[in-house]
Amino acid sequence: MNFINPYSKQRLARGAIFVCRVLLGSLAVISFSSSSHIDRRDTPTAPIPANIATREEFRYGYPGPVVDINAAEAYVSAYDRRTRNPHWSAEYLTKTNLLPNDPQTPPSPENNFSEDPTIPAQFRAGLSSYTGSGYDRGQQTPAGDAKRSQSALDETFVLSNSAPQVGKGFSRDYWASFENFVRDLTKEFDHVYVITGPLYIPTDAPPSGKATVTYQVLYGAGLGIAPISVPTHFHKTILVVKGDTTSPTSSALGLFIMPNAAIDINTPLINFIADIGKVEVSAGVVFFDKVDRASVQRLCDATTCKLNRQ
Structure with a gap:
């Protein structure tokens, strides 16, 4: 099952992305020795559904899962404790x-990045995990999208809004230019809706129908520091609307996947267009389910999908 939409002209440099009958292998080996015991008294219980x-x-307790929702001023996010x-x-x-x-x-x-105190320490991303790791603290909602106020800007620097990203060639370069592209869409469209997140997917599916997802895990200094997984890819789903949202004159939808790796700045943005339905299967979430995908225009048909630096 190929992620890349036929509309794309080329495959990703790191290989085509498939999720056809994928059997995930061992993802990471984590030591659970007694020396890494964590005090769980600050772990909130999950609300149990009424029917059970x-x-x-x-x-003696309902295990969850618990999804930590952060309703920040410039964004809303859901935190993955795993x-x-x-x-x-x-x-x-x-x-x-x-x-x-x-404006004055x-x-x-x-x-100044900080740990998110609303996340229980047992599951909280720690600053020390990034120290010396070689990865940037990649904001999923970038600071450039939150300049409306000081409080909105500051909220983008909590680690619950971050994921490890390759710095040179990606986070500071191609991905940053991509974020500028998204902001520039507001010059052409009245409303821009964006969903961003990490992915953990195999780069290819061999004829056997089995594949392995491989990614690094960052460990911080000190006992009880929760390891941070390094995503293999990142996605950004974009819905643009012209006119009033209750009766829009036009709308367009697009999704892009990029590998968590250095990307040549001259690589066409359309190379990273992906099929939304197939990405939803991998991400485990649904994007803009109230949009009629049979009639909505493709984003790159409604605008020029090109980075300013190209």
Whole structure:
């Protein structure tokens, strides 16, 4: 099952992406020795669904899962306690909300990342895990999208909004230019909706129908530091609307997948167009389910999908 839409002209440089009858292999080996014991008293319990609340199986506790929702000023995100990365981060962008609320006192980025105190320590991404790792703290909602106020900007620097990204050639270059492309869409469309997140997928499926997902895990210094998984890829799903949202004159939808690796800045953006339905299977989430995909226009038919630096 090929992720890449036939609309794309080339495959990703790191190989075609498939999820056809994929049998995931061993992802990572983590030591659970007694020396890494974690105090779980600060771990909140998950709300148990009413239809199973009286089941005997859960007399002594319901395991979850728990999804930590962060309703920040400029974005809403869902945190994955297993990988210590966001499941996704959702944004709504316009020409107006990309500008400072008060032009006289624009926010000043201090680039001071911090751990998210709302996440239980047992599952919290730690600053020390990134130290010396060679990876950037890749904001899923970038600071450039949150310049409306100082508080909005500061909220993009919590680690629950970050995932490990290759710096040179990707986070600081191609991906950053891609983020600029998304912001520039507000000059052409009245409403821009964005969902961004990490992926953990094999690069190819051999004839046997089995494949292995391989990724690194970052360990921080000190006992009880939760390891952070390094995504193999990142996706960004974009819905643009012209006119009033209740009766839009036009809309377009597109999804892009990029490998977590250095990408030549001259690589055409359309190379990374992917099929939304197949990506949803891998991500385990549904993007813009209220949109009629049979009638919505493709984003790169509605606008020129090209980075400014190309």
